[in-house]
Amino acid sequence: MRKLFLSIITTILFSTLSIAQSRSLPSVLVKTLDGGSINITEIENNGKPIVISFWATWCKPCKKELNTIAEVYEDWQDETGVKLVAISIDNSRSMGKVAPYVNASDWDYEVYIDPNGDLKRAMGISTVPHTFLLNSKKEIIWQHKGYVDGDEDELLEQIKKIAH
Amino acid sequence: MLKKITYTLILSLLTLNSFSQNNSSEIHGNFDLNMQSYQEDELIGAEAADEIILNNAYLNINYTKGDFVAGLRYESYLNALLDFDDNYKGNGIPFRYASYTIDGLEVTVGNYYEQVGSGLIFRSYENKGLGADNAMDGIRLKYSPLKGIYLKTFIGKSRTYFTYAEGIIRGADAEVNLNEALNLESKTKIIIGQGLVSRFQADINPKFKLPQNVAAYSTRLNIINGGWNYSGEYAVKLNDPVGSLTSEGNNYAKGNALMSSLTYSKRGFGIVAEMHRVDHMEFRSERAQEKQYIINYIPTLTKQHTYTLLALYPSATQTEGEFGTQIDVFYKIKKGSLLGGKYGTKLIFNFSRINALNVGSSFLNDNRKHTPMFISIKGEELYYKDINLEVYKKINKKIRATGVIAKQSYNKDVLEGKTPGTYGIVESTIAIADISYKIKKGYTVRIELQELLADGGEGSWSMGLAEYTISPHWFFAVQDMYNWGNHEISKQLHYVNINFGYLKGANRIEIGYGKKRAGIFCVGGVCKEVPSSNGFSLAISSSF
Numbered sequence: 260m261r262k263l264f265l266s267i268i269t270t271i272l273f274s275t276l277s278i279a280q281s282r283s284l285p286s287v288l289v290k291t292l293d294g295g296s297i298n299i300t301e302i303e304n305n306g307k308p309i310v311i312s313f314w315a316t317w318c319k320p321c322k323k324e325l326n327t328i329a330e331v332y333e334d335w336q337d338e339t340g341v342k343l344v345a346i347s348i349d350n351s352r353s354m355g356k357v358a359p360y361v362n363a364s365d366w367d368y369e370v371y372i373d374p375n376g377d378l379k380r381a382m383g384i385s386t387v388p389h390t391f392l393l394n395s396k397k398e399i400i401w402q403h404k405g406y407v408d409g410d411e412d413e414l415l416e417q418i419k420k421i422a423h
Numbered sequence: 424m425l426k427k428i429t430y431t432l433i434l435s436l437l438t439l440n441s442f443s444q445n446n447s448s449e450i451h452g453n454f455d456l457n458m459q460s461y462q463e464d465e466l467i468g469a470e471a472a473d474e475i476i477l478n479n480a481y482l483n484i485n486y487t488k489g490d491f492v493a494g495l496r497y498e499s500y501l502n503a504l505l506d507f508d509d510n511y512k513g514n515g516i517p518f519r520y521a522s523y524t525i526d527g528l529e530v531t532v533g534n535y536y537e538q539v540g541s542g543l544i545f546r547s548y549e550n551k552g553l554g555a556d557n558a559m560d561g562i563r564l565k566y567s568p569l570k571g572i573y574l575k576t577f578i579g580k581s582r583t584y585f586t587y588a589e590g591i592i593r594g595a596d597a598e599v600n601l602n603e604a605l606n607l608e609s610k611t612k613i614i615i616g617q618g619l620v621s622r623f624q625a626d627i628n629p630k631f632k633l634p635q636n637v638a639a640y641s642t643r644l645n646i647i648n649g650g651w652n653y654s655g656e657y658a659v660k661l662n663d664p665v666g667s668l669t670s671e672g673n674n675y676a677k678g679n680a681l682m683s684s685l686t687y688s689k690r691g692f693g694i695v696a697e698m699h700r701v702d703h704m705e706f707r708s709e710r711a712q713e714k715q716y717i718i719n720y721i722p723t724l725t726k727q728h729t730y731t732l733l734a735l736y737p738s739a740t741q742t743e744g745e746f747g748t749q750i751d752v753f754y755k756i757k758k759g760s761l762l763g764g765k766y767g768t769k770l771i772f773n774f775s776r777i778n779a780l781n782v783g784s785s786f787l788n789d790n791r792k793h794t795p796m797f798i799s800i801k802g803e804e805l806y807y808k809d810i811n812l813e814v815y816k817k818i819n820k821k822i823r824a825t826g827v828i829a830k831q832s833y834n835k836d837v838l839e840g841k842t843p844g845t846y847g848i849v850e851s852t853i854a855i856a857d858i859s860y861k862i863k864k865g866y867t868v869r870i871e872l873q874e875l876l877a878d879g880g881e882g883s884w885s886m887g888l889a890e891y892t893i894s895p896h897w898f899f900a901v902q903d904m905y906n907w908g909n910h911e912i913s914k915q916l917h918y919v920n921i922n923f924g925y926l927k928g929a930n931r932i933e934i935g936y937g938k939k940r941a942g943i944f945c946v947g948g949v950c951k952e953v954p955s956s957n958g959f960s961l962a963i964s965s966s967f
Contacts, residue, residue: 285492286524295612317729319729358686359687363693364769375538383453384453405931408867409867
C-alpha cells in the first residue's frame with residue numbers, strides 16, 4: 260500500500276520534472292449570477308492582472324476583504340488595470356443570497372458561484388477566504404490564505420509588480 | 424481493487440507522458456493537518472484520550488495534462504479526532520479518479536462529487552471539518568451537445584467512512600438554458616431542469632416485500648428578468664420503507680419537497696423571500712435509518728450565523744417534515760446621508776420561521792394513512808424562529824464596527840432528537856458588538872463582545888474575544904465564553920481559548936490551547952454533535 264503510494268508520487272514527479280512549472284486555471288464550470296454557466300478558464304482581462312478571490316456570504320473575513328477592496332477598487336483599476344473575480348462557494352442553502360448581497364454592497368466585481376465545491380477542490384482550497392493573483396497569461400503567480408486587516412496592501416504590491 | 428486502480432493510474436500517466444502533446448502537465452494539490460491533545464477536565468466533562476494526541480490529515484493531488492485530469496486523496500486518521508466518528512480509522516486512499524474531456528463530452532471514472540439541482544434528490548459532497556464525505560465511486564458522463572444544454576448521467580456507490588454503502592445509485596440530469604440554447608435575445612432568461620435518481624438494493628427482508636428500486640425525481644425552474652429572479656424546485660421520492668421487521672416500522676408513503684424563492688435586487692438594495700416544505704424526504708444510499716447514509720440535501724431555511732453565540736442554538740432541516748419561510752433584506756444607506764455618514768451604512772435583516780407539518784409527515788401502511796395539509800403554520804409546533812438585524816459601519820479611517828441583535832426560538836427536543844417535552848423551546852435574546860481598530864498600517868486590534876440571555880437550555884452566556892493581527896503574517900487571539908447563567912452553579916464555567924497563527928502565502932499554521940464546550944456545530948448546513956474537550960491543537964494548511 261505504502262509502496263504503491265510512493266511509486267505513484269515518484270512517477271508523477273518524474274514525469275513532470277522536465278517541464279517548466281507554471282500554474283494555470285483548471286477547466287471547471289461555475290455558475291453566473293443570471294443562471295448561466297461559464298468555464299473559469301474563459302475569464303478575460305486583456306492581458307492585465309486578474310485577482311480571484313474565494314468567499315461565501317457566511318464568511319466574515321471574506322466579506323471584510325471584499326468590502327475593503329471595494330472601497331479602493333476604482334483606484335486599483337486606474338492604477339493597474341486589475342480585475343477582481345469573486346467566486347462564492349455558497350451552496351444551495353445560501354446561493355440565492357449571493358446576487359442581492361453583491362448588489363446591495365455595490366461591488367463592481369465579476370461574481371460566480373461554485374455551489375458544490377468543484378472549482379474549490381480543483382484549486383486546492385480548504386478554507387475561505389483564499390486569494391489568487393493571475394498574470395497576463397492567466398497563470399497563477401501568487402496566492403494567499405485567509406484575510407486580516409491590511410492584507411489588501413500586500414495584494415496591491417503584488418499586482419503592481421506585474422502590471423504594466 | 425485499489426491496487427489495480429493505482430496501477431492503471433500510473434500506467435495511464437506514463438503513457439500520457441510519452442505522447443508528444445503541446446499541453447504541459449501540471450501537478451497541484453493541498454495538505455491539511457489537524458492535531459489535538461486531550462486532557463481530562465472533570466468540570467467541563469472533557470475526557471482524556473488514551474492516545475494523548477489524535478491526528479487527522481489529508482493530502483489532495485491533482486494532475487492535469489491538457490484535457491486529462493487525474494487525482495487522489497490520501498487520508499490519515501491516527502486516530503481520528505474525538506469529534507469524528509471512530510469508523511474513520513487508519514490510513515488510505517479512499518478518493519482517486521481520472522477524467523478527460525473531448526468535444527463537449529466529459530468522462531470521469533473513479534470517485535466524484537455530484538449534485539442534482541439544489542440537491543433535494545441527490546448531493547454527494549465533502550466537508551472535512553465535519554467528517555462528512557459521501558463521494559461516489561463509479562462512472563460519470565457530462566455532455567453539452569449545444570451551448571445552453573447540459574446533460575449528465577452517473578452510476579456508482581456512495582461512500583460512508585472507509586467503505587461503500589450497499590445501494591447502487593443511478594442518476595441523470597438535464598438542464599436547458601432556453602436563451603442560450605435558442606439564441607434568444609430576450610430580457611427574460613429561463614432555465615429549466617429535470618433530474619432523476621434511483622437506488623437499487625436487493626430485498627432480503629423475510630417478512631415484508633420491499634421495493635428494490637427506489638426512484639426520486641425533481642423538476643426545477645429559474646426565471647430571471649432584470650433585478651428579479653424566481654427559482655423553484657419540486658421533488659418526489661417514491662416509497663422507501665426502512666425494512667423494519669415490524670409493520671409499524673415501515674412507512675410506504677412517498678416523500679416530497681418543494682422550495683421556492685423570489686429575489687429582487689438593485690444597487691444598494693436586495694430582498695430574498697423563500698419558502699420550503701419538506702415531507703418524508705430523507706433519501707439514503709441504503710435502506711437504513713442512519714444519518715451517515717444520506718445522499719440528498721435539503722437546504723436549511725435559516726441564516727447561517729458565524730458569530731459564536733448566534734450559532735449556539737443552530738437550526739437543522741427536519742427531513743421527515745417541516746414548513747419554513749425566510750426573508751432577507753440587504754440595504755446600504757448612501758454615503759453623505761444623515762444615517763449613512765461619510766462612508767455609508769450597511770443593514771442586513773433576516774427573519775426565518777420553521778414549524779411542523781400538520782399531524783406529522785406522510786405515513787402509509789396497512790393500518791394507517793396520513794397526508795398532512797399542504798400549508799399550515801398557525802397552531803403547529805414551532806421548530807425554530809430567528810429574527811436578526813446586522814448593522815455595519817465604517818466610522819472613520821481607523822474604526823469599523825458591526826452590531827447584531829437577534830431573537831431566537833429553538834426547539835431543543837426536536838432539533839437535538841430528545842424525548843418531546845424534555846427541554847421545550849429555548850428562547851434567547853442575543854446582542855453582539857464587533858469593533859476593529861487600525862493602530863497603524865498592518866496592525867489591527869479587533870474586539871468582539873457577545874451576550875446571550877436565555878432561561879432555558881444552559882441559561883445565559885457572555886463571550887469576549889480580542890484579536891491582534893499583523894498583516895500579512897501573524898494573528899493572536901484570546902477568547903472566553905462564560906456560562907454565567909447556568910441553573911446549576913457548578914456548571915457556571917469559563918471556556919478560555921488562546922490561538923495564534925502564522926500565514927505566509929500558501930501556508931498557514933495555527934496553534935491553540937483551550938477548552939471547548941460540548942454542543943452542536945454546524946457548517947455548510949451540516950451539523951454534528953461534539954464532546955467537550957480540553958487541550959492543545961495544531962492546524963497546518965498548505966496548498967501547492
